[in-house]
Amino acid sequence: MNPTSAPAGRWTRFRDSYLLYSFKRDVIAQLSLVAFILLLGVAVLAPWLSPTDPYDLTTIDIMASELPPFWIAGSDEAYVLGTDAQGRDLLSTILYGARVSLIIGFGAVALQATLGVCFGLLAGYLGGRVDAFLMRLADIQLSFSTLMVAIVVGALVKAIFGGDTFGAYAVPLLVVIIGLAEWPQYARTVRASVLAEKAKEYVDAARVMGLSSRRIMFRHILPNTLSPIFVISTVQVANAIISEAALSFLGLGMPETQPSLGSLIKSGFDYLQSGSWWITLIPGAVLVMLVLVINLLGDWLRDVLNPRLYKG
Amino acid sequence: MIAFLIKRLFHALLVMFVISVIAFAIQDNLGDPIQQMVGQSVPESERAQLREELGLNDPFLVQYLRFAINAAQLDFGYSYIFNQPTTEVIARHLPATLELVASATFLIILLSVPIGVYSAIKPRAWLSRFFMGVSIVGISIPVFLTAIVLIQIFAIGVSWTPFPADTAWGAWLNDLVTTEGGMPAYGRGDPVHVIGTWYTNFASPRGLLYLVLPAISLASIMLPLFIRLIRAEMLEVLQSDYIKFARAKGLPLSRIYFLHALKNTMLPVITVGGVQIGTLVAYTILTETVFQWPGMGLMFLDAIERSDIPLIVTYLMIVGLIFVITNTVVDLIYGLVNPTVKLTGKPA
Numbered sequence: 001m002n003p004t005s006a007p008a009g010r011w012t013r014f015r016d017s018y019l020l021y022s023f024k025r026d027v028i029a030q031l032s033l034v035a036f037i038l039l040l041g042v043a044v045l046a047p048w049l050s051p052t053d054p055y056d057l058t059t060i061d062i063m064a065s066e067l068p069p070f071w072i073a074g075s076d077e078a079y080v081l082g083t084d085a086q087g088r089d090l091l092s093t094i095l096y097g098a099r100v101s102l103i104i105g106f107g108a109v110a111l112q113a114t115l116g117v118c119f120g121l122l123a124g125y126l127g128g129r130v131d132a133f134l135m136r137l138a139d140i141q142l143s144f145s146t147l148m149v150a151i152v153v154g155a156l157v158k159a160i161f162g163g164d165t166f167g168a169y170a171v172p173l174l175v176v177i178i179g180l181a182e183w184p185q186y187a188r189t190v191r192a193s194v195l196a197e198k199a200k201e202y203v204d205a206a207r208v209m210g211l212s213s214r215r216i217m218f219r220h221i222l223p224n225t226l227s228p229i230f231v232i233s234t235v236q237v238a239n240a241i242i243s244e245a246a247l248s249f250l251g252l253g254m255p256e257t258q259p260s261l262g263s264l265i266k267s268g269f270d271y272l273q274s275g276s277w278w279i280t281l282i283p284g285a286v287l288v289m290l291v292l293v294i295n296l297l298g299d300w301l302r303d304v305l306n307p308r309l310y311k312g
Numbered sequence: 313m314i315a316f317l318i319k320r321l322f323h324a325l326l327v328m329f330v331i332s333v334i335a336f337a338i339q340d341n342l343g344d345p346i347q348q349m350v351g352q353s354v355p356e357s358e359r360a361q362l363r364e365e366l367g368l369n370d371p372f373l374v375q376y377l378r379f380a381i382n383a384a385q386l387d388f389g390y391s392y393i394f395n396q397p398t399t400e401v402i403a404r405h406l407p408a409t410l411e412l413v414a415s416a417t418f419l420i421i422l423l424s425v426p427i428g429v430y431s432a433i434k435p436r437a438w439l440s441r442f443f444m445g446v447s448i449v450g451i452s453i454p455v456f457l458t459a460i461v462l463i464q465i466f467a468i469g470v471s472w473t474p475f476p477a478d479t480a481w482g483a484w485l486n487d488l489v490t491t492e493g494g495m496p497a498y499g500r501g502d503p504v505h506v507i508g509t510w511y512t513n514f515a516s517p518r519g520l521l522y523l524v525l526p527a528i529s530l531a532s533i534m535l536p537l538f539i540r541l542i543r544a545e546m547l548e549v550l551q552s553d554y555i556k557f558a559r560a561k562g563l564p565l566s567r568i569y570f571l572h573a574l575k576n577t578m579l580p581v582i583t584v585g586g587v588q589i590g591t592l593v594a595y596t597i598l599t600e601t602v603f604q605w606p607g608m609g610l611m612f613l614d615a616i617e618r619s620d621i622p623l624i625v626t627y628l629m630i631v632g633l634i635f636v637i638t639n640t641v642v643d644l645i646y647g648l649v650n651p652t653v654k655l656t657g658k659p660a
Contacts, residue, residue: 140327143587143590143639144594145591145593147591148593148631155616156338158616159619160342242452249456250601250613251613262454265456265457272460272468275468277464277468281460287454288452288453288457291454292449292452295448295451296448299448
């Protein structure tokens, strides 16, 4: 790796890489990537793309509530996907909802990756008591399942702050809740690959040269553990989005005034019995599509990079 | 083995200790029993006296010890909502959740083993590919959404006529995508009384009908995971030397697959599976919310909604206990059936 020729070298390396080669041969991966970029694009551009602003209460017409989507009789062409029970345009709420879901998903993964990578590196490299303590903590947390931890922590945070404050700071709070609940996944994976890397000669060499532990951990070992981190990151984004949807569905997540896909499904569920299935099932379909394409990409990445993932 | 057993039990106790400290901290910081016990009109001096009598001014450690001793005797105080001892409330809701988890587990075992084994034996068959495809879609659907779709299809019904109804094939296809609905999807119906607080849905056909949709929803979240796990483990086992030898020896294939290979496939499945049964308890919260199934999950959410701190604390302790017991039992079973497991020394 020669830093002076890195820009050109990287591009050629990417062009000749097995990653790109297998991507070109895998139709499902290509379709998933296109679908994911599309979903990401419309979510990011939601404020410019969506016909109405669902956060702006003045534009909402309660008389236009529970209108069906365009292919069903009785629809209004101003609302392509119909309206929800409060008369908000469903297409707009879905675009904004996907945006909120993605922000929380990526934010939570960024947090859990930071925590997990640091703890995993420390546990794997230092070993001993640090390792025993951190891994015991991870074991306990994982044995309770991440969803359970997220629900309990979410419930407590909501009880401490009260519903209104919780609603106002729901996005950062959910990022923290889901991030704290799921860091053990990263820590275990990173620790496993650190243990394998630690035994290699380049680490010994670095130590003999007198480099600090921190430098060895972050500059030498970490780059070599990136491929498993990359693989679980995709799956974890999907998991975080599902966790957020689950919390919102239970009323422990985004408030209805600032809905994510999960809280849209929740608010629509009450109207399922009255025949307005689209309020809950269309956001649901979008949620499934989003999670599915991320999972398919993750599956493809795992097959290609094939890291020694921590089993179980 | 004895050393392993003691170590595991010690570990379990340690985890329960941590849980109890967390639970006590919640109770200590969030619940004000005085507020719940007396009305608005009681003067501050009387409140202070009551506080002193109840020992709420004692040091943290003393209060924790009192809490722990009471907890060990299953005394967690009174629920604010139900005005009953919390353990009685839990005992009333526990059977519903356990029956739901048992039915879901039954479905998972019934389906995942044959499908997983089949797709490992014939990895390239179109049916295997189909199962793998379905399972990744299944992983991507959150459990509450599965439940909602099931309710729409089987409880409410779908009337959909995308095909021309005046032709024979069109009418037939329309019939195919239209469902009647009518499946019960709300609560437990009238469960039959067995003993104590245990009412069961297993005793009558009508009761079982109430279980169908919730159990399928709950099973749907774990099923893809188990199918993939069994398939992956089985594929690995089929590569091993002793299977090749069994084949070379001319043993019948069914015997190789279902006796020799399956046995070693199930080892990791037991560990992962045992832990996942604990996870199912978490998913019951979602399933019970959708179906208004009167189990512990629904009760827990209700307790959160109404800030019933003693009930929340009891739920956490009981669920913690369930998790710890399943994990410990699974570890012990694994230690028993797999003699190569490191019984003592540091856990890997």
